[in-house]
Structures are given as structure tokens and as C-alpha cells.
Amino acid sequence: xxxxxxxxxxxISVAVAVAACNSSTSTNLNIGPNFATSTLYASxxxxxxxxxxxxxxxxxxAPSYQIGGxxxxxxxxxxxxxxxxxxLWVANYNASTGASSILQFQPQATGNVLPYATxxxxxxxxxxxxxLTIERAQNxxxxxxxxxxxxxxxxxxxxxxxxxxxxxxxxIGGAATLLNIPTGAAFVSGNAVIVANSGDxxxxxxxxxxxxxxxxxxxxxxxxxxxxxxxxxxxxxxxxxxxxxSPVETPLNLPPSSAIVGSxxxxxxxxxxxxxxxxxxxxxxxxxVGIGPAVLVFAANATGNVAPTAIIAGSxxxxxxxxxxxxxxxxxxxxxxxGANKVFVFAPGATGNVAPxxxxxxxxxxxxxxxxx
Numbered sequence: 217x218x219x220x221x222x223x224x225x226x227x228i229s230v231a232v233a234v235a236a237c238n239s240s241t242s243t244n245l246n247i248g249p250n251f252a253t254s255t256l257y258a259s260x261x262x263x264x265x266x267x268x269x270x271x272x273x274x275x276x277x278a279p280s281y282q283i284g285g286x287x288x289x290x291x292x293x294x295x296x297x298x299x300x301x302x303x304l305w306v307a308n309y310n311a312s313t314g315a316s317s318i319l320q321f322q323p324q325a326t327g328n329v330l331p332y333a334t335x336x337x338x339x340x341x342x343x344x345x346x347x348l349t350i351e352r353a354q355n356x357x358x359x360x361x362x363x364x365x366x367x368x369x370x371x372x373x374x375x376x377x378x379x380x381x382x383x384x385x386x387x388i389g390g391a392a393t394l395l396n397i398p399t400g401a402a403f404v405s406g407n408a409v410i411v412a413n414s415g416d417x418x419x420x421x422x423x424x425x426x427x428x429x430x431x432x433x434x435x436x437x438x439x440x441x442x443x444x445x446x447x448x449x450x451x452x453x454x455x456x457x458x459x460x461x462s463p464v465e466t467p468l469n470l471p472p473s474s475a476i477v478g479s480x481x482x483x484x485x486x487x488x489x490x491x492x493x494x495x496x497x498x499x500x501x502x503x504x505v506g507i508g509p510a511v512l513v514f515a516a517n518a519t520g521n522v523a524p525t526a527i528i529a530g531s532x533x534x535x536x537x538x539x540x541x542x543x544x545x546x547x548x549x550x551x552x553x554x555g556a557n558k559v560f561v562f563a564p565g566a567t568g569n570v571a572p573x574x575x576x577x578x579x580x581x582x583x584x585x586x587x588x589x
Contacts (some may be wrong), residue, residue: 251324254544255588256576257304258552258559259293260284263580266293266306268326272550272561275575283321285328291315294345295400295488295540295584299377300352302589303332307345307359316345318359318382333381340382342373347401347411350377352589354406357382360398363389368467370395372411374424386424390469394420394477400488400500400540400584408473412486412499419486419499419514420472476514478521482507488540488552488584496525500538500551509535511551513567530569534560540584552585559585 256269258279265284269276283304284290292310299305302323309316316337321329337343340359347360355378363369368389375382389395397415404410410421476483476497488500495516504510510529514522528549529535536555543549547564551572559582561574 251588253588256550256559256585257296257588258578258582258585259296259306260578260580261292261294261583264290264292265580266290266296267578269576272574272576277577278579281326283326283329287328287330289317289319289331289334291317293583295348296586297348297350298586298589299350300355305348305350305357307348309344309346316343318342318345335382346399349401349403349409351403351406358401358403358409360401360411362397366467370398370415371467372398372401372409372422374409387467388422388470389467392469392471394418394472394475402489402491404491410489410491410497412489414485414487417483417485418475418477419483419489419497420475422470423473425468474517474519476518476520476522479505480521480523482512482524487538490541490543492543492547493545498541498543498549500541502537502539502555504529509538511538511541511549526567528562528566528568528570532569532571534558534572534575539582542585542587544587550585550587552582554581554583557582
């Protein structure tokens with residue numbers, strides 16, 4: 217069931233304890249400074265937090281700010297991204313308990329703050345959400361997930377978030393898709409999503425079919441019993457009704473429009489993927505074949521059994537287990553490493569066994585990263 221929570225309402229109960237990881241005890245909205253464009257956010261899955269770095273130069277031993285604490289209901293956060301209005305969306309999946317959710321936080325929120333909205337994973341048909349990416353111009357959100365109860369467990373789900381609550385537009389899954397333990401994802405354009413598949417060592421692009429005139433609603437309204445509301449800032453949003461119920465679509469067995477796959481690619485277990493403004497494809501792979509932990513770089517529109525145009529790898533990089541990658545407008549390369557518990561920043565065009573120009577300590581296991589719009 218979808219449960220939309222607003223600031224001032226107590227957080228929903230969850231079946232697992234969420235570790236407190238921020239000294240703040242306020243449940244009101246805490247606003248950080250006016251974070252600049254491309255401020256780096258990193259999920260800290262072991263401490264149930266999102267680290268925020270207002271500076272990405274030099275070597276930092278701790279984040280500048282963070283979203284964390286029991287009120288946030290963060291629970292093993294995975295990948296994350298921002299929508300067109302600056303709201304932060306976070307996929308949560310705790311493998312130990314099976315708990316999952318998609319959380320939405322207001323722009324520049326920090327501290328032990330309630331989510332603006334909470335969507336229970338089962339209500340969105342994402343029982344094990346991993347990758348999450350947003351196409352801001354089209355207000356689309358794509359989530360990769362494993363759904364063990366489905367005949368096609370590896371799936372790519374695309375939602376419209378134009379109206380606030382996610383509404384399912386496309387469900388993709390099946391043998392023809394090549395989806396196999398999908399993790400990181402990125403929009404290539406308004407109607408195409410590229411996905412890293414760690415299960416079959418492919419990076420595949422899916423051209424989305426046109427949605428039906430009325431997107432499929434994914435959840436039902438529920439009356440949730442909550443404790444007495446805490447004080448909230450003036451102007452806080454009020455609770456809104458959820459969409460009417462509708463069954464989840466059968467996944468579309470859609471073949472990828474292109475796929476990077478084969479021995480020449482060196483792909484071993486790709487986790488994160490990013491597409492630069494010029495179309496260049498970057499893949500974070502903790503076990504690139506014949507290389508080890510690496511970022512593999514492919515030409516725009518690469519497909520088939522093609523070699524990378526560049527490889528960032530070697531002892532100087534600091535890589536242990538790269539899990540995500542992002543590129544900013546200047547071409548700087550940000551690499552999350554869940555083995556090193558750091559985010560490494562490389563200069564534009566970096567290649568080979570090169571040292572990062574910055575090293576940012578997250579303080580726990582980092583999985584996904586995002587740059588604020």
C-alpha cells in the first residue's frame with residue numbers, strides 16, 4: 217500500500233530498527249546551506265544515511281552534512297537521484313529483512329528529517345529496488361528491481377512522477393530483455409534507459425514504448441494510524457489522497473535496442489552506469505574481466521562486442537569495488553566504491569592507472585551517488 221507522509225506527521229512504523237546516524241533529534245525539516253549545483257550525495261547503506269559533500273576537492277574524511285536518523289526511515293539506501301524540482305528520491309532495500317521502500321526528501325533537506333513521501337516497495341511492485349534514475353524533462357523515474365515472486369524476476373519499471381505519486385508506465389522483463397540482476401541505470405534520452413546487468417555482464421539500452429493514455433496507478437489509499445503530529449514548519453504540505461487501485465502490468469518482454477556484451481568489453485559484473493552529455497558511456501565494474509575493479513568507458517552508442525575506448529584501473533585509483541559512476545557538466549568523473557567506502561573524483565578524460573584528484577570518505581558502505589541539479 218502506498219503511504220504518503222508529509223512533514224509534521226510521524227514516520228511510519230517499519231519492521232526493522234533503523235540505526236540512528238545523526239546527532240540531530242529534530243523531526244522538522246532541516247535545511248542545509250544553499251547547496252550549489254552538482255553537490256554530491258552518496259548513499260551510506262551500512263549506516264542508513266545519505267552523505268552530502270558541499271565540496272569535492274581534496275581529501276575529505278567525513279561528509280559536510282547528511283540525511284540520517286530514525287525519522288528518515290532510511291533503511292539500507294541503494295541508488296538515488298533528483299527530480300526536476302530538486303526533490304531527492306532514494307531506493308531502499310534491506311536484504312537481511314526484505315524491507316523496501318522509495319523515499320522522497322524535499323530539496324536541501326538535512327539531518328534527522330521525515331521524508332516528504334514514503335512509498336512502500338510492494339505498493340510499487342519493487343520488492344527489491346536497486347537502481348533508480350530520473351529523466352527530469354519528462355518527469356520519468358526508472359527503477360531496476362528483482363521480483364522473486366514474478367516469472368520474470370529481473371525487471372525495469374518506469375513511472376511517471378509528473379503528478380507527484382509514481383504511476384507505472386512501463387514494466388519490462390523477460391528472456392528477450394537480457395535483464396539479469398539489474399543494478400545501476402541511467403536515462404540516455406527521454407525515451408531510452410541504459411541498465412547495468414551484473415548477472416550476465418551486459419550493459420543494455422531499452423527504448424521505451426509510448427505509454428498508454430492513462431498510466432497505471434500502482435497503489436491504493438490507506439488510512440494510517442499515526443501518533444500525534446509533531447510541530448512542522450509553516451507551509452508544510454498536507455496529506456493528499458493516493459491513486460485508486462489497479463493491478464500491476466505483466467512485464468513486457470522487450471529486447472534491448474542495443475547491448476554492450478562480449479569478451480572484448482571486459483565487462484564482468486557491471487554495477488553503475490552513466491552517460492555523459494556527449495553520449496560517452498561510463499560503467500563501474502568491481503570485477504572487470506582481466507582487469508579487476510575498474511571504470512570502463514565506451515563510445516557513444518556503443519553496442520555489441522566492442523572494446524572500451526578508455527579504462528580507469530590500477531592501484532593508483534584506489535578502487536576496491538566500484539559501484540556507481542556519475543559525470544558532471546565539466547566532465548569530472550565521480551566513482552562510488554563500496555569496498556573503499558569512498559567516492560573518488562577524477563579529472564575529465566582520466567584514463568589508465570591514475571590517481572583521483574579528490575577522495576571523499578562516506579563513513580560507511582557507499583552504493584549509489586547523485587549530483588544535485
